[in-house]
Structure formats: C-alpha cells, structure tokens
Amino acid sequence: MSEQAERSERDEHVVLGKLTSPYGVKGWLKVYSHTSPMDGILEYSQWVLRQGDALKRHRLLQGRRQGKGLVVLLEGVDSRESAEQMAGAEILLPKADLPELGGNEFYWHQLEGLTVVTREGVVLGRVAYLFETGANDVLVVKGDPQGTPPALDDRERLLPFLPDEVIVAVDLAGGSMTVDWDPDF
Structure with missing residues (x-):
C-alpha cells in the first residue's frame, strides 16, 4: 500500500481493537478492545477488518464478555479454520460512524499529532500517543x-x-494544544 493510501486510510478510520485468536470450533474469535469500556466495541454492528493491505467489511452477529475478555461471531466466519485465518486482523471503524462528543471531550485519535505548546509559547513537541493509567x-x-x-x-x-489543570486549550482545527507545563519537567 502506498504511503498516501495509508495516510488516507488513517484519516478515514480509527482502530478499535484486534482479533486475537479463535475461541472454540464454531468460528468465534477472541477480541482485544481499545474502547472504554471494553465492551463498547460490541455496539458497532459493522466492522472493517484489516489484514495486511486488505480491508474487508464484516457484520457482527454476536458478541459477549467471556472471562476477562470478549468473544465475537462475525458473518462469514463459521469454523475454527476460518477464525484462524482472521486472527491478527485489526478492527477498524470509519471515523464518520463515531458518536458525537460533547464540548471539551476528544477521541484519542484527534489528539495524536497535535503540536503541544506551553502558555509561554515554548513548543514541547507533538502528541505521539496516549495511554491510560488508574488516575488519568x-x-x-x-x-x-x-x-x-x-x-x-x-x-x-x-x-x-x-x-x-495541565491542558489549557485544544485547537483541533489549528492542530495545537496549549498546556500549563514546565519544559524542564
């Protein structure tokens, strides 16, 4: 896939999770979800799966919590063998299908790539990624x-x-985030 096609795909989709391995013999798959809460991924009935360069749509037939994780059954995946072929696929969702957020709420993918600037105008860099901790x-x-x-x-x-407190302002259109942060810290 060309760099331009990959960039276009990233602009159009967000990664919700990954199919990890088969579960049982009837085509069920274990899912690693990036959504919060974890089972929020099950609210989307149409998934775009990416394996290598290939994108393919699948309808979610069933999904549920299983132990500490999730399992799903997708349309067209009806045996352990077909589930094995799907293992490792990323689960994508068109960004247009994401629910609207309120005033000062953001999806992580919207913050990635923003230029981070202190109140004093010192450029600290760009948001590479985010991760969750117990506190924030x-x-x-x-x-x-x-x-x-x-x-x-x-x-x-x-x-x-x-x-x-730390995040003073987020300007998605301008591609920047203003923070109250000591550059030496």
Missing part, C-alpha cells in the same frame, strides 16, 4: 528540534491529560 490518561509528547514548528529539544515528556 497520559499524553506522550515527543520533541523534534527539526520539526515544523521546531520543538525545544528531542525529549519525550509524559503529561497528564487533566483539562483545566
């Missing part, structure tokens, strides 16, 4: 002095995603 979500901000705009340094910083 954390932004991983990677600096790049050769980037556009150039960052202060090439450090990786972990910033707590605390709106109105």
